[in-house]
Amino acid sequence: MNFVGRHVLSVDQFDREAIDRVFRISDEMEPYAHRKRITRVLEGAILGNMFFEASTRTRISFGCAFNLLGGDVRETTEVKASSLAKGESLFDTARVLSGYSDIIVMRHPEAGSVAEFASASRVPVINAGDGPNEHPSQALLDLYTIRKEMAARGRRIDRLRIAMIGDLRYGRAVHSLCKLLGKFDGIQFNLVSPPGLEAPDDITEGLRSRGHQISLMHELAEGIHHVDILYVTRTQEERFPTQEEADRYRGLFRLNQTVYTENCEPNTVIMHPLPRDSRAQANELDADLDQNPNLAIFRQTDNGVLLRMALFALILDVADEVHNHARPVTWYTAKRIPRR
Numbered sequence: 292m293n294f295v296g297r298h299v300l301s302v303d304q305f306d307r308e309a310i311d312r313v314f315r316i317s318d319e320m321e322p323y324a325h326r327k328r329i330t331r332v333l334e335g336a337i338l339g340n341m342f343f344e345a346s347t348r349t350r351i352s353f354g355c356a357f358n359l360l361g362g363d364v365r366e367t368t369e370v371k372a373s374s375l376a377k378g379e380s381l382f383d384t385a386r387v388l389s390g391y392s393d394i395i396v397m398r399h400p401e402a403g404s405v406a407e408f409a410s411a412s413r414v415p416v417i418n419a420g421d422g423p424n425e426h427p428s429q430a431l432l433d434l435y436t437i438r439k440e441m442a443a444r445g446r447r448i449d450r451l452r453i454a455m456i457g458d459l460r461y462g463r464a465v466h467s468l469c470k471l472l473g474k475f476d477g478i479q480f481n482l483v484s485p486p487g488l489e490a491p492d493d494i495t496e497g498l499r500s501r502g503h504q505i506s507l508m509h510e511l512a513e514g515i516h517h518v519d520i521l522y523v524t525r526t527q528e529e530r531f532p533t534q535e536e537a538d539r540y541r542g543l544f545r546l547n548q549t550v551y552t553e554n555c556e557p558n559t560v561i562m563h564p565l566p567r568d569s570r571a572q573a574n575e576l577d578a579d580l581d582q583n584p585n586l587a588i589f590r591q592t593d594n595g596v597l598l599r600m601a602l603f604a605l606i607l608d609v610a611d612e613v614h615n616h617a618r619p620v621t622w623y624t625a626k627r628i629p630r631r
């Protein structure tokens with residue numbers, strides 16, 4: 292895959308060689324992400340960070356990643372603060388914003404909207420989540436985290452055993468991660484959801500056709516035995532036709548330390564794309580797991596910066612130049628990594 296000037300709209304674009312390249316460049320970003328060195332390789336470049344739907348970590352980490360490479364960030368944070376609220380089309384919005392930016396990151400509540408926007412953009416566009424469809428950079432950072440967690444256990448991604456838990460129907464992070472893992476060999480997927488929130492058929496059929504083992508399950512305790520990774524997700528309430536319907540699924544699956552101890556193999560890794568819904572009536576991932584060293588959720592969020600720096604460096608064709616524009620940090624920096 293040639294990254295230069297390309298949009299990133301779906302994980303379907305990535306083969307294993309491309310994934311390896313992204314991960315190699317992500318590794319190289321560590322000194323800059325951890326504030327040991329500064330690079331100005333993207334000095335003068337502007338990121339349009341266009342979020343037309345709520346976000347904390349994706350928006351901020353894309354912005355941090357661009358700043359850490361020396362570029363500037365302009366952003367909008369919701370539809371009502373943009374002229375989309377006045378009826379402007381995605382086409383016109385893309386034509387305008389791509390005149391102000393060298394690259395655009397976009398999130399929007401409708402499936403396919405980022406691809407529509409990209410078709411009118413004059414600069415590369417990265418999909419930061421289009422409705423229930425895809426969230427490719429999340430899946431890449433999740434896979435990067437899985438690779439690191441498994442390497443620490445002397446394992447590889449091939450022949451991974453993973454339980455995907457929760458709202459698999461509307462969870463775009465799950466959709467992208469399933470498709471990305473599907474490119475590896477011999478993965479065992481336990482797809483554990485309440486009835487009605489199963490993963491879309493095209494995803495399960497796609498995995499089966501590649502020879503992976505798929506088990507569709509409706510009981511949490513059954514699904515989390517004998518796996519390497521638990522990938523827990525929130526019920527995506529904002530995607531349901533009515534709040535009443537969403538409420539029917541709230542709090543059905545709750546992973547806490549007791550459930551973990553009683554059902555999981557020692558050192559099973561716990562992941563979640565976040566945000567977790569910590570309201571008492573939901574609480575799919577209990578805070579009593581926060582001291583569990585196998586909880587990788589904040590390692591995932593830290594890895595998001597490295598991974599997003601790598602995407603920018605590859606798309607804007609500076610991956611080989613980053614270190615030529617570097618110098619040491621001279622100000623106080625907090626100890627950032629390793630940590631939970």
Ligand code: CP
Pocket residue numbers: 345346347348349350420429564565566
């Ligand atoms: N994982 C994720 O997309 O989080 P945000 O919605 O906070 O960006």
